[in-house]
Amino acid sequence: MQYLTHRGERIPLIGFGTYRFGSSEQSAELKTLGYGFDKFGMTLLDTAEMYGNGLSEQILGSIINEYDRRSLFIVDKILPSNAQKGLYRECCQKSLERLGTDYIDLYLLHWKSGVDMQDMVDNMECLVQSGLIRHWGVSNFDTHEMEKLFSCKNGSNCFCNQILYNISQRGAEYDLIPWCREHDVLIIAYSPLCNSYEARTAVANDELVKTIADKEQKTPESLMLSFVVRNKDIVTIFKTSSISHLVWNMQNVFVPISESDMSALAKRYAPPSKKYPLEKI
Numbered sequence: 001m002q003y004l005t006h007r008g009e010r011i012p013l014i015g016f017g018t019y020r021f022g023s024s025e026q027s028a029e030l031k032t033l034g035y036g037f038d039k040f041g042m043t044l045l046d047t048a049e050m051y052g053n054g055l056s057e058q059i060l061g062s063i064i065n066e067y068d069r070r071s072l073f074i075v076d077k078i079l080p081s082n083a084q085k086g087l088y089r090e091c092c093q094k095s096l097e098r099l100g101t102d103y104i105d106l107y108l109l110h111w112k113s114g115v116d117m118q119d120m121v122d123n124m125e126c127l128v129q130s131g132l133i134r135h136w137g138v139s140n141f142d143t144h145e146m147e148k149l150f151s152c153k154n155g156s157n158c159f160c161n162q163i164l165y166n167i168s169q170r171g172a173e174y175d176l177i178p179w180c181r182e183h184d185v186l187i188i189a190y191s192p193l194c195n196s197y198e199a200r201t202a203v204a205n206d207e208l209v210k211t212i213a214d215k216e217q218k219t220p221e222s223l224m225l226s227f228v229v230r231n232k233d234i235v236t237i238f239k240t241s242s243i244s245h246l247v248w249n250m251q252n253v254f255v256p257i258s259e260s261d262m263s264a265l266a267k268r269y270a271p272p273s274k275k276y277p278l279e280k281i
């Protein structure tokens with residue numbers, strides 16, 4: 001594994017997503033998680049109270065106690081509908097119970113919806129002070145929403161913005177990623193494998209992608225991950241319930257993509273030339 005350091009935290013560049021955990025065979029999911037920890041150092045785990053109505057957190061809870069808690073970095077999320085009702089502490093405590101741990105490393109507002117920004121910051125800061133979470137952040141915030149957040153008292157304590165970003169959805173490169181870099185907000189990129197079967201296979205079956213991946217002894221999926229982590233300051237999280245997929249995905253993932261291959265990829269998967277609203281899943 002390779003790591004970055006953000007605001008004093010050492011964080012793996014690649015972590016596990018757990019969206020739809022519980023919809024496959026749970027023993028396969030647990031084996032894959034264990035394999036990811038042990039063989040690849042994938043100790044960043046991303047979950048949310050929304051995923052399977054708490055089931056994803058419960059599945060993580062059934063394995064994390066086998067590991068030194070301090071070696072894990074757990075990211076969890078509160079739903080905007082609960083944030084709007086002021087249920088930050090209640091929701092966080094319920095998530096902790098399902099996870100079977102006594103703190104969350106990074107707690108995010110899942111998306112903005114109609115949540116009051118200053119109220120969110122105040123509640124997140126309270127959770128930090130009471131030791132239930134170590135850091136807080138947001139997800140699916142576009143640039144103007146980050147600006148509004150940073151105008152709040154303590155808003156600049158926002159640790160990260162978790163966003164959709166992958167080789168075929170590069171809109172965030174236009175101004176959101178530069179803004180976050182400038183303001184020391186970590187980007188965690190979700191859906192690096194394009195989320196859906198159709199979108200992923202369109203990239204994985206692209207002859208250009210296959211040729212570059214072959215040359216660099218990667219699989220198309222590991223090339224897709226290399227694309228996201230290439231700058232070494234963006235963390236990414238992918239989901240798999242399959243050990244063979246996990247192994248394919250991590251194959252030579254940290255071997256850099258050469259400049260000439262990046263130029264060829266940029267002709268097919270062009271960076272944005274103007275601002276588009278942030279895409280979300």
Ligand SMILES: NC(=O)c1ccc[n+]([C@@H]2O[C@H](COP(=O)([O-])OP(=O)(O)OC[C@H]3O[C@@H](n4cnc5c(N)ncnc54)[C@H](OP(=O)(O)O)[C@@H]3O)[C@@H](O)[C@H]2O)c1
Binds near residue numbers: 195
């Ligand atoms: N903050 C947010 O709003 C938000 C939104 C979406 C996602 N997320 C987080 O980001 C994580 C990752 O995003 P994601 O789950 O949407 O999408 P993703 O990681 O881009 O893709 C996951 C899909 O790819 C499949 N897959 C993985 N490796 C494969 C391989 N080598 N060959 C073929 N298929 C492969 C997985 O199926 P198998 O299990 O069969 O491998 C799964 O269906 C989520 O799990 C979640 O934790 C956050």
